[in-house]
Amino acid sequence: MPSEQATNQSVERAVVVLRALAEGQSERRVSDVAASAGLGPSTTSRLLATLEQLDLVERDPVSNLYRLSLGTAPLAAVALNRHPVHRASRMVLQELATSTGLGANIAVRRGDRLMFLCNFEGARAPKTYTQAGHTAPLHATAIGKCLLSALTGEERRALLGDELVAHTEYTVTGHAGLDAAVTQVRRSGYAVEVEERALGRASLAAPVLDADGSVAGALSLWGPVSALLGTPIGDAAAQPPEGLVRQVIETADAVSQAMGAH
Template sequence: MPPEQGTNQSVERAVAVLRALGEGNPDRRVSDVSASTGLGPSTTSRLLATLEQLDLVERDPASGLYRLGLGTLPLAAVAANRHPVHRASRMVLQELAANTGLGANVGVRRGSALMFLCNFEGPRAPKAYTQAGQTVPLHATAIGKCLLSQTSAAERQELLGSTLDAQTEYTLTSHADLDAEIDAVRRNGYATEIQERALGRASIAAPVLDAHGTVAAAISLWGPASLLREDPDTPASTTRHSLVRQVVEAADAISQALGAV
């Protein structure tokens, strides 16, 4: 992997190894990490040994496989807890999940991807595979559509590329369809997603603004795909209209905590 101009190659390589261990299977061979990073096996082995001494990587004594070490946990926890969006949204999302029984997420944009900062699950939410720090495509989530709501069509083309990858058969794969969704977010103040990222699941999201009026994050309620279907037999507190209102109000509360007017 060629170094970036003005950066330290050793640091770049060590970070590449850590990121490789954070992807895919939790336990990986030296050859797996080597293939993921493009580094030679001997270089990869030396980096893993050094990171193991620093408690950032663990090696299973029986299998010889490597995984991220617990030494990374304090760093990740401090980074999350000091992030202003995480601080402002944590209690609001806990209350939202408790009141609705659904899952509640907050995410920010990191380049061309959505990164989740935290996730809370209610009893009505399906089993979740969302973790803090996980990244997913922006175009396939309600949160992602909110995060893209202040971008132009040309900016989205440059950011996401000409091809939008399908996560399921329901994922938006054309920029024309995505543009229409973004226009709807701007008109309505919220976004929806039905089985676009995972089958059987749906979500409602609203943008979070900072003191400058910029979309700094977005929050969502997620649950079974029936979440967005109006059902006359469903209690009023869990109808789509009620859920949208609760998400938007929660997003407004977080925005105010970040200094938005």
């Protein structure tokens, strides 16, 4: 019988291989998976063969390239559908996207990143590759700033480190600026981000609370700067219309109430 340590190591390596397949191109060579996973080619090949037998990966019969199998879909779907924030938000989030014509997301914090649970696109929202399971930086998004409002300044610095990555010239890269943004979230109940993560785009977000009053997630409305703010690009002082802000906050409140918050 293999030792407990050996068994754990095998599980860890298998998970690393699955995550390597989830990154980058949809189909990958064994050598590419091995390089991403930091494993030897022979070890990676054996792990892929085992995962293929378990219907978690599949190999193209022509190219011999590997990809994640649809056998992973039921596992991901069950995890997502059983998450309380996803259950409470899906219907009202879709209504928000439809009524505003913009994109609507909901996310939770996973370590030093946020993870999207679902995304809906309104008629005025540009097509996006944001999907359930995708991650994004906390400091460069309105939804991330709402999630960070659950932490103290010391906790944020310990979580994110001293260097905050700049995604555009408008990204908040200092903790003093991030502290100010989080304070504004706590004061007003919402956050606004303009071109911090992607040029030409803006987002408006509000936190979602659980029955204990803790920040359990956050939802956001996003789209072109002109559509969300009603102003051309370059107006740093622009803010979303009051009615749109109220709609986002009320939607977040509806999700919070569904989760037992008062």
